[in-house]
Amino acid sequence: MAERDRSSLLRLLIAHYEEMTGHLARRLGSLCLAEDVVQDTYLRLRSLGALPEIDNPRSYLFRMADNIALDRIRAETRMGKRFAPEELGLERPLDEPDAEATLEHKQRLDCLSRALDELPPRCREVFVLHKFDGMSHADIAAHLGISRSMVEKHVMKALAHCRDRLAA
Template sequence: MTQWDINQLFRTYHARLRHFVQKRKLAWYTADDIVQDTFLRVVATPSLPDVKYAQSYLYRTAQNLVVDHFRRERILKFVPDAEKSLEYVASDSPLPDQIVWSRQELRRLQSAINKLPASTREVFVLARLEGKTYAEIGEKLGIPPQTAFSRMVRALTLLRDQTKIDEKN
């Protein structure tokens, strides 16, 4: 992996890159942002080409960022108020009915887990909630890993059957 002296590259190419970007009819502050992002990309890139390609790499990265900027600008033209554009993006938050449904499902699942025989429930909790392997469960409970696996199969079968019964009611 090639390492570049980013400080030396910045001193050498900052002004030239800024001029290059500003020639694309961008405001000085936008050009500054793009040049800064160009150097940030270089710092964040895990594998860089040989340093002899640094100049072309920097210019290509800056050009790509300019293109990305104009694409975003073109998209924002379709939004009546660009300042409020994020209000038009759908929220990732669940809707109230989804929250209620999820809570009901969690209560049903908790009830079904509570109805499992103690030894089966213990294996289920260790495997599914604590992320333990069957070997770790066997070691912790003093049982063979195959027995832990069998109890897990039993737990899943009982939970499936219980949820089917709950769905009918």
């Protein structure tokens, strides 16, 4: 009887794989971690000795997966990885940006790169020396042999151009 119950639980886990993976991915903040936890749930279920009396098998599986996810988070926290609290008491890594934020940042960087390419060469050079190399206006003026006032005009022109491109 117990093996039949285990087999039915394993079939139920497989039937609800996508739902469980989505549930865990929302809580963990990572589809990859969620898939690992579902795999661990399957392995734990196969290795259980005697199964307890289960009123709601689906709920039992989801609770088991949530507990495995919490165990994994606690273990990684002990190993020095940082986690931020998430809704429903679960956690996700701070250093793992979500895909949407990563895509947005990449698009903004691409837009900024195109905007810099549109600048006249001297204006772009002054802007890059100031914003990316951290040089002061006076140092740039001395380095390029132009007035400090011209450096300020180039920086202002480049800032305005980049702002307009990023806003569009």
